[in-house]
Amino acid sequence: MAVETKIGGYICSGCDIGSAVDVEALLKMAKSEGCAICKSHEALCSAEGVQMIKADIAAEELNRVVVAGCSRRIKMEEFSFGDKVITGRANIREHVAWVMEPNDEDTQMAAEDYVTMEIHRMKNTDYIEPLVQDIDKTVLVVGGGVSGLRSALAAAGAGNDAVLVEKENLLGGWATKWKKVFPKAAPYKDLADSNVGDLIKKVEANDKIKVYTGSTIKKIHGEPGKFDVTLKGSSTDTFKAGSVVLAAGWKPYDANKLDHLGYGKNNVLTNVQMEEMLNSGGLKRASDGAAPKSVAFIQCAGSRDQEHLPYCSAVCCRVSLKQAKFIRDAYPDTQVYILYKDLRSPGQYELFYKNVQEDEGVFLTKGEVIRVDQLDGDRVEIELEDTLFGENIIVQTDMLVLAAGMVPNTHVEGVAEIMGDEAETAEKPAEAADGEEEADTGASAELGAKILNLSYRKGTDLPTLKYGFPDSHYICFPYETQRTAIFAAGCVRAPMDLASAENDAYGAALKAVQATELIGAGKAVHPRAGDTSNPDFFLQRCTQCKRCTEECPFGTLDEDEKGTPETHPNRCRRCGICMGACPERIVSFKDYSVHIIGEMLKSLEIPEEEDEKPRVLAFMCENDALPSLDIAAAHRMKINPFVRIIPVRCLGSMNVVWIADALSNGYDGVILIGCKHGDDYQCHFIKGSELANTRMENVREKLKQLVLEEERVQIHELSLSEWAKIPQVLDDFIDDIDTVGPNPYKGF
């Protein structure tokens, strides 16, 4: 620290604080804790209050300010005093005055404790120097279908260079095989032409876009802003890239698995085969080359089926409507049957469905297919049950189309879920051993579809959700990704139609371009967007235990041969999970560290056993649990005065040494309150709350060794909307502590 810290302490007496606590006593206490100057005001956030602080900063050369008043979530602008002054907020309104008995001895102690802790936070917090760097802002787009073409155009439109890599020799992907596409505008009656030809032309004419066809990615090495990309195939070029859009598309579900629906029989084909047929010469039966008099479509062929694809591919209903429409227009004598479970034509496409329905030559009916047989060698007979007619229906047709679903190209047979390290037990993909030189990717390199071939310790590809889609897990944040600056777009991330894929590509391109902007400025991307802090690793003390490299949900850290972490600041999301993981406490941020929190909790005076005032610490997730307490406070719910709250970036950043420190300093217990974990996790850092739960098992072991009751350390899940439960959660915890009695280490 170049300059010594000089702290100003400011206590607000407004908003009932002054009538709940003794402000004079707080001022005296702040002074004794080392504040150079201490003042109170009846409304610190008022223009006058803010001016008072500013004048002191100028006159006294303060470089730290502690504002004791309302929650740090509000009045942020008022209490920002520029780059040279770090502000700490002691929440004596929502954490004390509004939620505790006014003028009670315990209330006063709570207020004093929050001010003390904040002073100690400020004493130990240092300036952040943003890692501003010259980076490469090229967007690498993997996949040359509609999603990839549009992503490249959108990125180039934003002013970035783009490189498009397509494994086939031609651009355009599946869309080039489609005869027509869904109607695009009201009245949703006539089929439209796809714009893929235009997209290809535009991409080829754009001098900011470099295209490689017949090539795939051999290796992506490094970190966002500084990726080294090596190709294989037609080109073996190498180049730099800043961010990546994965638009690797989809493949049709393997129809050979659909023999129960007649695949393999004469004149039975898939929807993709029908499309290719319509696009190359028209409707003909394979058996005799004649145009069929009737065509039946079986919807959800292998989809919404636990034996095959449990999900819905979202487009197949409309594809069959489209093919029906095309057939009826071109072959008016051909009768069409569409046999479905639920007809899914969302939004305005309902009008398209209506229009097709009105054609008497299209018979749409609901039912479950129970039998598909060959009839007369070339016809097909289908039997349906659970129909709306109360009896089974039999359809005989000249041709049968199976509306089969879409499988993302990231899906690997036998690997249901690739969630980083969880997939270690999964099978090896069959095609991995093709003799190609593989990227040097470390532990779980053999997993994944090997499309990106990232040289990340945690795997070669984007981690995927169920069914192999590298989709976002978050409803609010569909572009959230577990690999910083790498975004999925189009059908690889979720089944969708062409218009949605193109739209998705715009979004992914924006995120890719945005990531390069933020990273160049040394800023974190979502969810801590704009955060300039970075974890420092004091590697001299590293014991190569690999916990940090294993636990980082974002694959930030690789390892050298010895197992020492190799940091990649541009992959980092600043959640602090590595800091929570490290048993040697060598990871720290300038404004958030094991040391800072340790000093805060040690700064408090713990009541003696005979005072009969238990003291517990609550580490609360600042994203959800902490705001929910603010809401509870706004409702003036009562919070137990024996609890002291310390916000954490994520429960995953909680280092167990804090628990040890708390217990050895005489706290009677520690409660961790964070987000839901499990399949529907709500943790914004994916694994943080889950890791905290895992670490708790070790904590319980330790407690046992120290002959301490396991009730002393608890973990609790709470979502932001469950604010009304907070008082009870804390009261129950204090009850448990009362039952087990004071911490026997108190006073030692």
Next chain:
Amino acid sequence: MEISASGDRITADLLVVGGGISGMTAAIEASEFGKDAVLIEKEPFLGGRVVRMNQYFPKMCPPVCGLEINLRRIRTNDRIKVLTLTEVTEVSGQKGDYEVTLTVSPRYINNNCTACEECEKVCEIEVDDEFNFGLNKRKAVYFRNMAYPSLYVADPDYVKDPKFKACVDACKYNAFDLDQQPQTVTVKCKGIVWATGWKPYDAAKLDNLGFGQYDNVITNVMLERYSAEEGPTSGKISRPSDGGEIKKIGFVQCAGSRDENHLPYCSGVCCSASLKQARYVRAQYPDAEIHIFYIDIRTPGRLEDFYQELQSDEKVFFHRGKGADIKETGNKNLLISAENTLTGELTEHEVELVVLATGMVPNAATDKLPADTPLDDWGFLLPDAPSGIIGAGVTNRPVEVAASVQDATGAVLKALTAERS
């Protein structure tokens, strides 16, 4: 961002109209992309429709969780300027060079407000709370969690009421300013994203379904409020007529949707919304029977898992057939007649509460939109508007939250670059 000293002229890159999840997303994504964005919202709070939702399908997570992150992204980014209580009055110019005139309505409360609650405590004026669809009362001065800035809100209809003086007198911080007048602000910008969202279809128009006629017929958006901790019943789902418990509940899908007399399109989300609400009911009443009347259950993609889960639930019954008619019985229960759409066969079920799954109507259908921004027959924005204005979210098509956010993210590039579709 350049803001004139008086605050009435702003120069920015992007103007985003509408502060719901789509608009917030567009403004935040633009600002994190290094562009200056002005976000305007006509209500005094952000969050639009989603802030009125209790949970999202299929994760059953609360919208406030993501909104909290978004609020933080706004508060810590000086490239975003948020103006609430603000509407567009005029747009001139074209893509690359717009001049937009905004009207900012008086807030009557200034930044001195500390949200200390004293004014609300003494306020004697109580009015129907529109946020909760009038299911409860609020004061004429009140607080919303998503208020922006985080200040109290004065109801403009009552600030001149003699009884309102007590609120003003209770304020220790000089936060009331009842002389405030509407203000005109001009924004010079390069692109405009229109994200004014949607409103629920007016269920009162569905006369065969009894809404407004029978106490115990409610809509899906109302059930969200009944299920929310901050809602009128503190999260308890009960019968509006008597606060009674639910033994059997009916969900009527496509209430007014896929119906040429009402909304011919499918709103795309109501099936998943009802499945989600079935889970709310299931959690509160483990023994209650849940009956869902539908034409097609539409759960695309991985939402199918969500449907499968409820299909295997022995307390949830799916009936294929459109809810044709609802009648009240003696004890304020309801008799749902459902028609099998193909056979014409009618079935009847008696339930304690009916939830109508009504669809989404774009606000643009009734908003005043700047010239040369054509809409389709139902009020959704058509692509490639000559005005260069780019729609986002439900302004473009009826979609769920994730698709709205996706759309809003892409809209930033469409609005600010020559590439658009």
